[in-house]
Amino acid sequence: MRRSLPFVIALVTAALVAAGWWQAGGYRLRAERAAGTAEQAVRALMADIQAHNWSDAYASLDHANGLQESDFIREVAGADGSLRTYSVLQSFEVWPLHADANHSTQRVRMNWSSAVGSLDELRDLSVVRDGSVWRVLWAKPDFPNVPLQVLPVNYLRWDVVGHRSDDWGAGSVDSPRVRITSMNAVERPDRVLILGEIENEDTVPAYLNVNATLLKPDGSSLEEQDSFDAISHRLLPKEVSPYRIDFPGLRLSQLKSVRMDVRALLVPASADPVISVENQTIDKDALGRKILKGALVNQSGQTANIAQVLAAFYDSSGKVIWVVDGYLDQALLPQAPVPFAVSIPDDVAARVQSYHVVVNHYTAPTA
Amino acid sequence: MPKIILTVRLLMVLLAVPALGQLMGLRAPSTVSAGSSFSITTTGSGPATFYLLGPSHVVKQTIQLGQDLPISGSDVGASGSYQAVACDSVGCTSTAFYVLPSSPARLSFLVHPSRVPVSAGNAINATALVYDRFDNTVLAPTPVKFQFSSSGAAPYTRSLATARGIAWLQLGSSSKQGPLQVVASVGETAEPRVIQQVASEACGLRMQAASSSRSVRLQTDPIRDCSGNPVPDGTVVSFTKIDDAGRSTVDTPIKKGVARAQFAVSGRARISVACGVVLGNEISIGGEP
Numbered sequence: 309m310r311r312s313l314p315f316v317i318a319l320v321t322a323a324l325v326a327a328g329w330w331q332a333g334g335y336r337l338r339a340e341r342a343a344g345t346a347e348q349a350v351r352a353l354m355a356d357i358q359a360h361n362w363s364d365a366y367a368s369l370d371h372a373n374g375l376q377e378s379d380f381i382r383e384v385a386g387a388d389g390s391l392r393t394y395s396v397l398q399s400f401e402v403w404p405l406h407a408d409a410n411h412s413t414q415r416v417r418m419n420w421s422s423a424v425g426s427l428d429e430l431r432d433l434s435v436v437r438d439g440s441v442w443r444v445l446w447a448k449p450d451f452p453n454v455p456l457q458v459l460p461v462n463y464l465r466w467d468v469v470g471h472r473s474d475d476w477g478a479g480s481v482d483s484p485r486v487r488i489t490s491m492n493a494v495e496r497p498d499r500v501l502i503l504g505e506i507e508n509e510d511t512v513p514a515y516l517n518v519n520a521t522l523l524k525p526d527g528s529s530l531e532e533q534d535s536f537d538a539i540s541h542r543l544l545p546k547e548v549s550p551y552r553i554d555f556p557g558l559r560l561s562q563l564k565s566v567r568m569d570v571r572a573l574l575v576p577a578s579a580d581p582v583i584s585v586e587n588q589t590i591d592k593d594a595l596g597r598k599i600l601k602g603a604l605v606n607q608s609g610q611t612a613n614i615a616q617v618l619a620a621f622y623d624s625s626g627k628v629i630w631v632v633d634g635y636l637d638q639a640l641l642p643q644a645p646v647p648f649a650v651s652i653p654d655d656v657a658a659r660v661q662s663y664h665v666v667v668n669h670y671t672a673p674t675a
Numbered sequence: 676m677p678k679i680i681l682t683v684r685l686l687m688v689l690l691a692v693p694a695l696g697q698l699m700g701l702r703a704p705s706t707v708s709a710g711s712s713f714s715i716t717t718t719g720s721g722p723a724t725f726y727l728l729g730p731s732h733v734v735k736q737t738i739q740l741g742q743d744l745p746i747s748g749s750d751v752g753a754s755g756s757y758q759a760v761a762c763d764s765v766g767c768t769s770t771a772f773y774v775l776p777s778s779p780a781r782l783s784f785l786v787h788p789s790r791v792p793v794s795a796g797n798a799i800n801a802t803a804l805v806y807d808r809f810d811n812t813v814l815a816p817t818p819v820k821f822q823f824s825s826s827g828a829a830p831y832t833r834s835l836a837t838a839r840g841i842a843w844l845q846l847g848s849s850s851k852q853g854p855l856q857v858v859a860s861v862g863e864t865a866e867p868r869v870i871q872q873v874a875s876e877a878c879g880l881r882m883q884a885a886s887s888s889r890s891v892r893l894q895t896d897p898i899r900d901c902s903g904n905p906v907p908d909g910t911v912v913s914f915t916k917i918d919d920a921g922r923s924t925v926d927t928p929i930k931k932g933v934a935r936a937q938f939a940v941s942g943r944a945r946i947s948v949a950c951g952v953v954l955g956n957e958i959s960i961g962g963e964p
Contacts, residue, residue, distance in 0.1 A: 462930050464909055482789045507951075511790060511873040511907045544928055546951040547911040579909050584925035586939065602921065607937060665924060 343368065346412035346435035347402055349442035353433075354400040354416065357384055370436050370443035383449040388639035389613035389672050395422035395637065410437040414444075415594070424537065424614075424635050430594055452644030459609040459642060464579035466513050484514030486572045489548070490628050495560040496653075502553040502566060503631045505620055505664075508543035513577035515542050519569040520553045522562075530562060531555055538633050540618060540668040542577055549666055550620035552631035581608030583615065583640060583667040590657065593649065598657035600632075601649040604667055606640035613639050616668040617648050621660045630656040640669070699723065699740055701759050703772040709809050710748040710777050715759055715770070717744055723763040729774070730755035754811035779817050780808035784859045784866040791848045792875040793902050799870065802843040803859040812840035817861060825855040825872070848872045852904040874904035880955030882914075882934075882948045891916075891940050891960055895948060897932040905932050910950065918944035 343349035349368070356365035362385065366377045386392025398421040406413040411434065418429040434445040491504035502520040518539060522530040533553050540549035588602035600619055606612050614635065621630040634650040652660065699719035707713050717723075719740035727734040727746065731753045738744050738761065751757065754776045760769040783804040791798045801821055805813045819842040824830035828849060835842040842859075849855070852874050858867045878901035885892045893914055898906040912934035916923040918941065925936045938946070940960065948955035 464928060464930055466909065482787070485788075509951075511871075511910065513909070544926075545907065545910040547926060579928035579930070582925060582927045582936075584923060584936065584938070586923040587920040588923065589921035602923075607925065607927075666926065 343441045343443070346407060346414055346442045347404060349435050349444055350402045350414045350416055350433055351400075353444050353446075354397065354402070354418070358397040358400075360385070360396075368443060370438060370445040372436075373445060373448050375446055375448050379449050379451065380446060382451070386637065386639075388611055388641065390637060390639035391422055391424065391427075391614045391635055392420070392637040395420040395427065397421075398426070405432065411435070412442070420637070422635070422637070424616075427635060427637060429637075432594065452641065454641065454643045457643075461580065461609045465576070466578075467576045468574050481574065484508060484510040484512055484516075484572045484574060486510070486514050486516050486543070486570055488518070488568055488570060491566070491568060492628050493560060493563070493566055494629065498556060500555040500558045500560055500563070501631075502555070502568075503551070503620075503628050505548050505550050505628060506539070506543075506570065507548045508545055508572075511545050513542060513544050513575060514572045515575040515577075516570055516572040517541065518551045518553065519571070520555075521567040521569070522555060522558065523565045523567060524562070525564040527564070531558065537616070538618070538631065540666055542575065544577065544579060547666075548664070549668075550618050550628065550631040550664070552633070581606050581610055581612050581640075581669065581671070583607065583612065583669060585617075585665045585667060586645065588663070588665055590652070590660065590663075593651070598652045598654055599649045600652060600663060600665070601647065602665065603645040603647050604636065604640055605645045606642050609642050610671060611639055611641055612669040613672050614670040615640050615646070615648075617650055617665060618668060619650055619663055619665045621652065621656060622662045622664075623659045624661045626662075629659055699761060699763055699765070699768050701761050701768055701770040703759055703770050706773045706775055707751055708777045709754050709774050709807055709811055710752055712746060712748045713751075714743040714745050717742060717761060719763070721763060723761045726758075726760040726762075728758045728760065729753055730757075752809040752811075754807075754809070776811035776813045776815075777807040777809065779805045779813050779861045780864060781806040781810065782819075782859055782861055782864050782866045784857075784868055786857050786868040786870055788870065790871045790873050793848050793852050793872050793900065793904055794850045794875065796847040797845045798848050799846050799855075799857075800843065801846070801857055801859065801868075802841065803837075803861075803866070804841055805837050805861055806840075813837070814840050817842075820860045822858045822860070823855060824858075825849060825851070826853050827851055850902040850904075852902075874906045875900040875902065877906050877910075877950040877953045877955075880912075880948060880950055880953050882946075882955060882958065884946065884958045884960060886940065886960050889939060889941075891938050891944070891946070893936045893938070893946065893948070893958075895929075895934045895955070898929055898934065898950065906950070908932070912948060912950045914938070914946065914948050916940070916944050916946045918942055 343352050362381045366380050399419045401417045402414055405415050414433050414435055416431050420427045435442050436445055486508050489505050489507050494501045508514045518535045521532045524530045535551040535553050538552035584605045586603045590600050593599045616635050618633045620628050623629045632650045636648055638646050640646055702716040717740050723738055723740050725736050725738040734750050751774045754774050756773055758771050785802045787800045803819045805817050816836040818834055818836050820834045822832045852872050854869050855872050856869050858865050877898050882893050882895045909928045911926045911928055913926050914936040916938045923938055927934050927936050943961045945959050947957045
């Protein structure tokens with residue numbers, strides 16, 4: 309009995325280690341790394357990306373195109389405080405598009421869990437046979453090569469100073485004057501949307517939020533929501549932002565009217581960076597969905613870490629019929645175009661006559 | 676014997692007469708100015724408890740009836756109706772009087788809005804409330820002087836009498852932007868406020884283009900409103916370029932009076948500019964393919 313006890317303990321320990329490895333996905337990872345097929349090669353690569361095994365992921369690639377490890381990591385893991393640096397690959401789906409004896413094209417849909425929610429990325433990967441294994445040929449990222457230059461930046465800032473007095477009339481600085489220039493209630497299969505645009509009509513920057521209260525036929529409140537992040541909260545003078553408020557699970561027939569409420573505050577603000585939205589066109593993506601695509605160019609000298617695109621779409625009468633937003637997982641480096649795309653429902657796309665795109669951005673404070 | 680009885684009765688009546696003359700009573704002036712000291716006359720004799728009940732203040736003290744009762748000005752600071760009550764072992768008596776606001780000593784002054792576009796009629800509202808030194812609203816008509824002064828224009832004054840403590844007026848903004856100081860004064864008391872007269876919508880918005888082989892640089896002329904005031908820096912100007920590649924837009928703030936933007940161009944392009952609801956000129960350029 310004394311002799312067999314160490315043996316039993318060692319056996320139980322080994323069993324527990326094996327169970328932990330299995331539980332942690334080790335078996336699945338090993339299976340996915342066994343790139344006997346093109347799909348397995350893509351799955352192995354995604355598993356490494358999911359586990360942040362950048363070296364293993366890079367080693368599994370086909371290096372025929374001269375892809376550098378640093379460029380691969382920069383593209384996949386993000387850089388410059390971009391949204392990707394705050395993201396992890398939550399899940400992925402792989403399906404084949406084309407295959408022959410030595411080459412295959414696999415489509416992968418990556419679902420990234422990010423600081424602003426879930427983000428989908430669709431990518432077509434070339435996979436080539438290398439002897440008995442398949443390797444992904446990761447496209448060489450085309451990072452912008454901005455020539456060295458000196459960019460003059462004239463900073464323009466507003467600060468709010470002093471404090472409000474308790475004396476009536478003494479602390480009389482008005483809140484910014486903002487106006488909802490359009491509002492439209494739209495019904496979708498699973499929700500009611502309140503869409504529109506709001507303008508800062510004042511001469512000072514405004515921080516604003518739009519609230520909508522849906523009213524029942526008897527005048528009582530049915531539900532109240534605010535625009536959350538589907539709006540550019542900080543508006544410079546004469547700047548216009550689309551807004552969108554979602555009411556999931558409701559129908560227009562349940563409503564009699566909508567009460568809108570705008571709260572605007574005086575806030576310190578900066579007029580930089582200026583971001584242009586270039587080459588906007590309505591097109592189709594790889595899945596055949598209608599999208600509005602284009603590129604953002606940061607025309608200032610400071611990196612904008614996280615950018616959000618907000619687009620309002622108008623019908624032939626100028627009414628806002630759709631508002632959509634999307635985050636970019638790349639940082640906006642000065643003068644470097646970064647592509648974006650936001651999807652439009654097909655029934656809406658058929659009625660779109662015009663559109664307006666604005667860019668919301670977050671820039672991390674510099675030390 | 677009957678004479679003795681009569682004499683005793685008369686004596687008792689005579690002894691009672693002084694007591695009849697000393698029934699407890701209070702007499703106060705019908706109106707008093709807030710913060711002014713005054714006296715309440717008391718009749719009767721002996722000790723009593725005195726109460727002064729005001730709108731925001733109660734005083735209790737022991738007094739000696741038959742003496743004048745001095746009331747401190749600090750006990751009648753709030754204007755309104757007061758009641759003076761004296762109670763002794765027999766019962767209570769009371770009198771009422773009214774405390775009026777004293778002379779004007781303080782102003783509350785509201786000017787709205789704090790920012791106003793130039794050349795806007797009746798856009799400025801100035802309201803003054805007049806108080807005495809105890810923060811009582813002075814209800815008696817009181818002349819309030821409003822003095823308006825802005826840079827580059829002669830100051831002017833308007834005087835109004837308050838109605839139920841309030842004097843207010845409306846006026847339009849001038850055609851020149853800049854701070855407008857409004858001072859409301861009553862006697863030696865003055866309250867200044869400053870409102871900003873800001874440029875109105877842009878007028879005659881125009882831009883120039885300087886194109887190179889791959890890009891076009893755009894710059895507006897100095898952006899002014901229809902009165903010639905420069906539109907404030909920071910106001911967003913939207914440039915839109917439409918070419919074969921699609922539509923490109925940039926919202927750029929005015930800096931040092933002008934707005935600038937830059938677009939990459941390939942082929943022919945049409946560029947327009949707008950500021951708020953105001954559309955500017957349109958430029959057609961033919962870039963290198």
